[in-house]
Amino acid sequence: MTSSAFLRPATTDDAAAIADVCGRAARQAYAPLVSPDYLERVLGHFYGVERLRRETTPTSTWSGFTVAQEDRRVVGVAGSGRSSGHEATWELFVLYVAPDAQRRGIGRQLLEHVVADAQRASALCLQAAVMPGNLQAMRFYESCGFAAAGTRPIYAPHGEQGGPPEALIYERMLAI
Numbered sequence: 411m412t413s414s415a416f417l418r419p420a421t422t423d424d425a426a427a428i429a430d431v432c433g434r435a436a437r438q439a440y441a442p443l444v445s446p447d448y449l450e451r452v453l454g455h456f457y458g459v460e461r462l463r464r465e466t467t468p469t470s471t472w473s474g475f476t477v478a479q480e481d482r483r484v485v486g487v488a489g490s491g492r493s494s495g496h497e498a499t500w501e502l503f504v505l506y507v508a509p510d511a512q513r514r515g516i517g518r519q520l521l522e523h524v525v526a527d528a529q530r531a532s533a534l535c536l537q538a539a540v541m542p543g544n545l546q547a548m549r550f551y552e553s554c555g556f557a558a559a560g561t562r563p564i565y566a567p568h569g570e571q572g573g574p575p576e577a578l579i580y581e582r583m584l585a586i
């Protein structure tokens with residue numbers, strides 16, 4: 411199905427809605443894959459309202475958030491930026507679509523928006539880290555032109571216990 415969601419840059423007023431979308435989508439995707447405690451630590455570390463409010467502001471290496479909106483409701487969010495230490499690589503750090511809005515093309519629409527940002531920044535490739543076992547994300551990235559490109563240690567400032575040691579890397583080359 412083709413999405414008719416409206417994409418726009420997030421403002422600080424969107425922080426609670428972003429936390430809600432990320433929380434619901436992450437619980438749906440990760441609950442079967444990690445311990446309940448790990449999941450709550452991830453949500454607490456990355457998706458608390460105060461942090462999200464700060465991160466609505468773009469920097470030289472961070473895009474800020476783009477939200478997808480339907481009927482004035484935030485139903486999806488993406489955030490990306492330049493990969494640290496890899497000038498030519500752009501990284502998709504955040505991509506969540508609310509469970510009740512999935513499979514309507516909103517994820518793809520947000521992803522193509524990120525691709526355009528990466529191309530404007532002259533990046534040569536776009537990468538996303540996927541938790542092992544997250545089949546819906548793996549199928550999604552494959553359908554959007556990404557290919558598996560190895561693994562790397564998972565970024566876990568919230569602590570590694572109860573979660574996987576490595577993330578799967580998916581990569582899409584970008585035409586300039």
Ligand SMILES: CC(C)(COP(=O)(O)OP(=O)(O)OC[C@H]1O[C@@H](n2cnc3c(N)ncnc32)[C@H](O)[C@@H]1OP(=O)(O)O)[C@@H](O)C(=O)NCCC(=O)NCCS
Nearest residue numbers: 439505506507512513514515516517518546547549550553
């Ligand atoms: C991954 C995610 C962002 C996809 O968003 P979405 O809006 O549902 O994706 P789209 O509707 O744009 O799907 C595009 C294509 O991806 C594939 N796809 C998406 N979800 C899929 C699923 N659950 N199973 C199989 N294929 C899937 C399909 O080919 C789909 O095209 P189709 O519906 O025409 O068959 C969403 O499932 C999500 O938020 N998941 C939880 C969080 C997450 O894992 N984020 C990624 C972090 S790495």
